[in-house]
Amino acid sequence: MKNILSNKYLLLLSRVVLGLVFVIASVDKIAVPEVFALNIQAYQVLPLSLVNLTALVIPWVELLCGIFLISKIFIRSSSLLLSALLCLFIIMLATALTRGLTIDCGCFGASHTSPVSWSRIDEDIGLLLFGVHILYFSESESKLNTEEITAKPS
């Protein structure tokens, strides 16, 4: 099982899927930050003064981590950051659902609106699995790469 999960092609798939999802999700939020700020505000968890700053910074974290994952730079830190963000999103969605809020989830910005629902949480859990997979097994991959590089004759 461990061998399968540490397969480099499977890790590549995880990186590309997670990276692409976050790159796509970030573009609209960066382009129209007001909508994302409204989405965050609707959850009613952050103080109003912090809403705009959060709405400005989070999409850039998503974009950079997504690009880094696809381009195999800072893999562990990017996957850790995205996994942390996904945990945060899951908690936010769950609290919104338990409070009975009928709001837009704000998952993909202005152009793909969808209400808060349990299926959004399922999607985030699915993505979190990709994140955890990369986080746990990327080290062995990078170790393999280093071994490959060092084994090459100069």
Add this chain to the structure above:
Amino acid sequence: MQLKQKSSSLFREIGTIILISVFLSLVYNAFSGRGISLIRKEIQKVAVTDSSLFLPHQDTVQGVKIIAPLHERALQNPDSMAKLYPKIESEPFKVISLAQLKKLLDEKRGILLDARNSDEFLKGHIKGARNIPALEVEKYFDKLVTIPRDTIVIIYCNNPECHMGAILADFLKVMEFKSLLLYDGGWDGWMEAKMPVDTSIVNY
């Protein structure tokens, strides 16, 4: 020892990513046409009294026309005022209730603008409302500019927390519309009161 080194480099990387993100977000926000203020402010609202909405304005007392003192008249005339600062931030939004909205609609006074996005508008809106999505308001400038500035303009979006109405009202204030009213309850309030829903497309 190695583990400690690894985790410190991991946290350094995380710190680097966050710092780059903060830097890029601030730079992009400063130069983007759709940038937002770093600190979100509470929308200042004030309730409109029925008497100011529904009673005819009295400028005569027992047949004699009231003429305000010179300084008062000067204050009422926006052209004679020094426009050093835009008034947008300082002026609270005038908020009307559902009953006041209904009465204004029944009397066919003013126009009703839906500040939500077009998808939400198409799903359902208040009968007679025209859709001016607040985030694309610049596109509708040519149409808005034809409306007489003394027209009563009633704006609504989703609920009291929704900022779309305030964004649209700010834009219309800059266009010097004189009578801007915000229906605070918005679409959610309209639905809760089980008022008639319109799904027809209004070209505007």
